[in-house]
Amino acid sequence: MNLQQLEYFKVIASTKNFTTASNLLSVTQPALSKAIAKLEEELDVSLFARDGRNIEITHFGEVFLKYADAALNEVQRGKEKLQEMKRCKDCVISIASTYCLGATFIPFLISNFLSNSLQTKFNLNNQSREEILKDLKYSRINFGFFDSLKEMEAYPEIEAVLVQKEAYVLIVPKNHPLASQEEVTLEALKEENFIAYKGTSQDETISYEEIMGYTPRIIAEPNEGSILAGLVAAGAGIAIILNTPIINTNKISVVKIKDDLDYKKIYIGWNKHVLLSEHQNLFKEYVLKLGRENDVLENKNIN
The missing domain is CATH 1.10.10.10 (Winged helix-like DNA-binding domain superfamily/Winged helix DNA-binding domain)
Incomplete structure (x- = not known):
């Protein structure tokens, strides 16, 4: 039958x-x-x-x-x-990002994309760059966002493209003498107390020694951005962070750094051997378009 x-x-x-x-x-x-x-x-x-x-x-x-x-x-x-x-x-997009990017870059990226694609659903996860690359290799995620191309030669199936550069800025309390200045030199900060973000990996921890050329006086090392911002707002110290939309300028003043500092680079990666759905392709093109608009598009196809 x-x-x-x-x-x-x-x-x-x-x-x-x-x-x-x-x-x-x-x-x-x-x-x-x-x-x-x-x-x-x-x-x-x-x-x-x-x-x-x-x-x-x-x-x-x-x-x-x-x-x-x-x-x-x-x-x-x-x-x-x-x-x-x-x-x-087909509507689900699986994304993994480093912890820092997951707290700063990813929320605004997804929010802007969803404004034109409400049917899309995202599965989000924060993990180390090494874990992201492995998950991309074995097709456990669709896209990864990370800030370094270290060890990429070990993953020839992954294509990575630079989509954004974020500048470093100084944040100080509203009542700090530097709050009224537009920019400041690193040399002028030698006597200041600093709050240093201590990330979950070495790549996400800002090295003040490398940035400033000297060892400043660090009084606290929180592992969450909200705690760091709270300490700065309370007047415990100042901090050098990435210039992201999450900075609450109601309690903190943002001051440009006059010195020529390197940018934080943000890459999107995907497995070029995996067939993407229509929604996943739309998201990829959206992110790549963002890179072109930011004039930072840089193809890093490792062969």
């Missing part, structure tokens, strides 16, 4: 005519008759009573029709459910 036989049986029961049923089903009448004969043989009952060209469904047939209808309906529901699941899967 198969679904085709059940479908044939249902149409014949409805039309009560083999010729009409064969036309509706686009099969020959002999093939239709043979299929029903095999079904009756398997069930060991007559489903139809034949009187020349006229046929009537038997009592056995009426009973079996209820179950055949239910079976066909369940199969159709199953097919529709699979299509729904497929559509939902």
Whole structure:
């Protein structure tokens, strides 16, 4: 017994005519008759009573029709459910980013994208760059965001593109003498107390020694950006951070640094051997367009 036989049986029961049923089903009448004969043989009952060209469904047939209808309906529901699941899967974008980028860059990136693509759903995770690269390699995520291309030669299947550069700025309390200045030199900060962000990995920790050329007086090393900002707002010290939209300028003043400091680079990476869905491709193109608009697009396809 198969679904085709059940479908044939249902149409014949409805039309009560083999010729009409064969036309509706686009099969020959002999093939239709043979299929029903095999079904009756398997069930060991007559489903139809034949009187020349006229046929009537038997009592056995009426009973079996209820179950055949239910079976066909369940199969159709199953097919529709699979299509729904497929559509939902196509709308999901899985992203992993380093902890710093996950707290600063990613929220605004996704918010802006969703303003034009509300059907998209995101699965988000923060982890180390090494974990991101491994997850991209084994297709556990669609896209990764990180700030360094170290060890990329070990992942030839991953394509990485520079999409943004973020500058470093100085943040000070509103009542600090430097709060009214537009820019400041690092040399002028030697006597200040500093709050230093201590990231979950070496790549995310800002090295004041490397940036400033000397070792400043560091009085606290929080591992969360909100704590760092709170300490600065309270007047405990000042800090050098990335210039991101999350800075609350109601309690903190942002001062440009006159010295020529390097930028924080942000890359998007994906596995170039994995076929992306329509929504995933739209997101990738959106991010790459952002890079082009920022005039920093830099292809880092490692072969």
